[in-house]
Amino acid sequence: MKDPNDDFEHVTPLLFGRVLDGKGGGRPITWEDAQDWSPGNPDEVMWLHLDRTRPGMQHWLEEKLSLPEPTAELLTGDQNRPRAFREGETLVATLRGINFNPGAEPEDMISMQLWSDGQRLITLRRHPLQTPREILMAIDQGQGPPDAGATITLLAELLITRMSQSIIDMNYVLDELEAQDPDQHAEQMLHRISTIRRNCLALKRHMAPQHEALEQISRDAPMWFEGHDRREIAESIARLRRYLDDIDISKESAVVLQDELRARSLASSEHATYMLTIVAGIFLPLSFLTGLLGINVGGMPGMNDPDAFWTVAAICALLFVALIVVFRRLRWL
Template sequence: MSEPTDDTETHTPLLFGRVLDGQGGARPIAWEEAQNWQPAAPGEVLWVHLCRNRPGVQQWLENELHVPEPTAELLTSDQTRPRAFVEGETLVGTLRGINFNPGAEPEDMISMQLWCDGNRLVTLRRHPLQTPREIVAMLDRGIGPPDAGATITLLAELLITRMSQAIVDMNQVLDDLEDDDPDEHAEEMLKRISTIRRNCLGLKRHMAPQHEALEQISRDAPYWFEDHDRREIAESIARLRRYLDDIDISKESAVVLQDELRARSLASSEHATYMLTIVAGIFLPLSFLTGLLGINVGGMPGMDDPDAFWGVVALCGFLFIALIVVFRRLRWL
C-alpha cells in the first residue's frame, strides 16, 4: 500500500488514521469511524494523527475521549515546550522534531502533542512532520509497532534520529570552513559560522527540555507502557544526551573558528595600519624638507644655481636611506 497523503478536506481534522492489529500491521480508518471507535479484537489500538488547528479538535477530545478541558487546551494550543505528564492512566506529552519543510532552518522545530490511554493514541501537529508518516508507512507494510507504547517509543526515537542529521550537517559545514581560505572568504565564513551558532543555540534550547520530557515518560508512564518500551526510551534518552554534547562541541568549535578568523582579520588590519605608519614616518621628514625649500620668499639658497635641484634630490635620497637604516636598527621594519 502506498504512503498516505494528508486529508485535504478542511472540515475534518484527520490527517490519517490507523487501527493497529498488534502484529505490526494496521488498517486505515476514516474520521467518522474513528470518532466513536471501540476495539473489535484484543490488541487493537487506534492511532489518529490530527491537525490541531482545524475546527472541532478540542471538542472531540473533551466529549469523546473525556480529556479534561485544561489538557485539551494544552493539546490544541501553540504552547510547544517539550513536556510530559501522566493523568490517571493516560500519558500526555509534547515533543519536538526538526523542521525539514522547504525554507526552514534546523532550529525552527515542529511540535507534536500526544495523548494515549493504551487503547487510543492521538497525535496532533500544526505544520507537516515527516516522522509520523514514516511510521504509518511501516504499519502499511506490516513492519510497524504492535501497540501504543511501541508507537510512542518509535516516534521519540525517529524524532531524535532526525536531529542527529542536522548536527552532522553543521559539523560538516564547520569542517569545510576550517579547510577554506580565510583570506578570500573571511566575511562569508563569519556569516556562516554565526548561522551555525544560532542553530546550535536553537537546537539546545528545544532538545534540553525534550530530554526531561522523555525521562518523565520513562519514569512515570502508565502500566500499559511495557518494560521493553521503557528500555527503548532510555536508549533514546542516552542518544539525545550524546547529541546535546555534540551540539556543545559544535558550538565551541564554531566559537574557536570565529575567534580565529576575527583575530586574523584584526592582525591584517593592524599590519596595514603599521605599514602606513612606517611609510608616514619615512616621508614626513622628506615632506618637511621639500616644503621648507618650496616656500616662496627671498634669500632661498640655490635659487640661481641650476644644479641646486639635483643637490636637493641627493639630500632627500640620503635622508630616505638614513631613515630606512634607523628603522631597521629599531626593528620597526
C-alpha cells in the same frame, strides 16, 4: 488500494487512522468508525493522527475522550515547549521535531502533541510532520510497532534521530569553511559561521527541554507503558544527550573558527596601519625638508646655483637611507 481516510481528510481532523493488531500491522479506520471504536481483542490499539487546527478539535477531545479542559487546551494550543506528564492512567506529552518541509530552516521546529490511555493513541500536529508518516508506512507493511507504548517510543526515537542529519550538515559546512582561504572569502565565511551558531543555539534551546520530557515519560508513564518501552526511551534519552553534546561541540568549533577569522582580519588591519605609520615616519622628515626649501622668501640658499636641485635630491636620498637604517636597527621594519 485507496485509503478510506482520504475521503474524509478535507472535512474532518483525521489525517490518518489505524487500528494496530499487536503484531506490527494494522487496518485503516475512518473518522466515523473511530467515534465509537472499542477493541475487538486485547491487543488492538487505535491510533488517530489529527490536525489540531480544525474547528471543534478541543470540544471533541473533551467530549469523546473525557479530557479535562486544561489538557484539551494543551493538546490543541500553541504552547509547544516539550513536556510530559501522567494523568491517571493516561500519558500526555508534547514533543518537537526538526522542520524538514520545503523552505524551512534547520532551527525551525514542529511540535506534536500526544495522548494515550494504552488502547487509544491520539497524536496532533499543526504543520506536516514526516515521522508519523514513516511509522504509518511501516504499519502498512506489517513491520510497525505493536502497541501504543512502542508507537510513542518509536515517535520519540525518529524525532531525535532526525537531529543527526542537521548536526552532520553543520559539521560538513564547518569542515568546508576550514578548508577555504580566509583571505579571499572572509566575509562570506563569517556570515555562514554566524548562521551555524544561530542554528546551534536554536537547536539547543528547542531540544534541551525534550530531554526532560522523555525522562518524565520514562519515569512516570502508566503501567501499560512496558519495561522494554522504558528501556527504548532511555536509549533515546542517551542519544539525545549525545546530540546535544555534538551541538555544543559544533558551536564551539564555529566560535573558534570565527575568532580565528576575526583575529586574522584584525592582524591584517593592524599590519596595514603599521606600514602606513612607517611610511609616514620615513617621509615626514623629507616632507619637512622639501617644504622648508620651498617657501617663497628671499635669502633662500642655492636659488641661483644650477646644481642646487641635485644637491637637495642627494641630501633627501641620504636622509631616506639613514631613516631606513635607523628603523631597521630599531626593528620597526
